[in-house]
Amino acid sequence: MKAIRILKNGGPEVLTLQDVELPSPGPGQVLVRAAAIGVNFIDTYHRSGLYKLPLPTGLGTEAAGTVEAVGEGVSTFKPGDRVAYCTAAVGAYAEAHLVDAGKLVKLPDSVGFDTAAAGMLKGLTAQYLLKQTFAVQPGQTIVFHSAAGGVGLIAGQWAKHLGATVIGTVGSDDKIALAEANGYDQVLNLNQDDWVAKVREATGGKGVPVVYDSVGKDTWDGSLDCLAPRGMMVSFGNSSGAVPPFSPAILSQKGSLYLTRPTLFAYAAAPDALQAMADDLFAVIASGAVKIAVNQRFALADARKAHEALHSRKTTGATILVP
Ligand SMILES: NC(=O)c1ccc[n+]([C@@H]2O[C@H](COP(=O)([O-])OP(=O)(O)OC[C@H]3O[C@@H](n4cnc5c(N)ncnc54)[C@H](OP(=O)(O)O)[C@@H]3O)[C@@H](O)[C@H]2O)c1
Numbered sequence: 001m002k003a004i005r006i007l008k009n010g011g012p013e014v015l016t017l018q019d020v021e022l023p024s025p026g027p028g029q030v031l032v033r034a035a036a037i038g039v040n041f042i043d044t045y046h047r048s049g050l051y052k053l054p055l056p057t058g059l060g061t062e063a064a065g066t067v068e069a070v071g072e073g074v075s076t077f078k079p080g081d082r083v084a085y086c087t088a089a090v091g092a093y094a095e096a097h098l099v100d101a102g103k104l105v106k107l108p109d110s111v112g113f114d115t116a117a118a119g120m121l122k123g124l125t126a127q128y129l130l131k132q133t134f135a136v137q138p139g140q141t142i143v144f145h146s147a148a149g150g151v152g153l154i155a156g157q158w159a160k161h162l163g164a165t166v167i168g169t170v171g172s173d174d175k176i177a178l179a180e181a182n183g184y185d186q187v188l189n190l191n192q193d194d195w196v197a198k199v200r201e202a203t204g205g206k207g208v209p210v211v212y213d214s215v216g217k218d219t220w221d222g223s224l225d226c227l228a229p230r231g232m233m234v235s236f237g238n239s240s241g242a243v244p245p246f247s248p249a250i251l252s253q254k255g256s257l258y259l260t261r262p263t264l265f266a267y268a269a270a271p272d273a274l275q276a277m278a279d280d281l282f283a284v285i286a287s288g289a290v291k292i293a294v295n296q297r298f299a300l301a302d303a304r305k306a307h308e309a310l311h312s313r314k315t316t317g318a319t320i321l322v323p
Pocket of ligand 1: 025040041042092121125150151169171175190201214215218235236238240241262264311312313314317321
């Protein structure tokens, strides 16, 4: 089968398409034939080496497709089942991938492969951020960065559905209308607006109870300054680079703030937690409250172009690879 592999860390050019042997499932494993593969920013951290993996390695943790074979002891899945995963061991950028049964969910008929590959990782992230890390309440005003991105478009719709007033940020004006159409009440341009001042203005000077920040280095200080006393800084990504080391005293100086650095992999580690979060996501998709936008589609062989697109900041919504 064909699979994307990297032999060394680096830019998108290190992604290479190779012929590798089709693996057989061991005990507790399922071989999933991919119909669509999710591209996520974390894949770029694995590729660059910001998050370390032993090399050489495959890439990607998310895909949707059909069960081809199951290993010993797997009773919950059978060949032909429509399934999706988003927290598997890396290697999803391939025509087929071995996945632990506990990391798989069955897809309802209403959810297509493209939607699942585009929406599982990003949608489950929105689920835990908005409903578990800081449970957003109706009437609250919140800040969510990268509003027009993969996670951002889903989070805007879901937060609006929860009854929040949602302030989003984007890196260019051409993304504002899209974010506004996806739940955001106010969209600020990080590169043009005094966005901290505008957030404080929108809250009558009080600040917001929570900021969801996946931009990292570039927005760290500003995000802290958007928070009300005892507000929660949810730092969940590094799109602009890792946040440099800081003293915890900054949290007291800025108002007895809380800080968390969560990951989907921790929240969805247990199979029942993964299934409950997926059920919640599939319900908001089925109700129409959340729509999943597949705005970029590349052939598996063109994974390099998908990564270049993500780095260019020109993408909106989700990006998928098609084997
Ligand atoms: N912790 C978790 O559980 C978890 C799970 C999923 C995703 N994440 C994180 O959430 C973020 C969004 O993931 P995604 O896959 O949906 O990506 P995405 O939002 O579709 O793409 C990343 C966006 O980051 C913004 N950005 C800001 N500075 C940037 C820079 N220097 N270079 C490139 N982009 C920059 C860009 O939007 P603008 O141009 O509009 O600013 C870009 O479109 C990522 O940081 C990812 O690591 C974390």
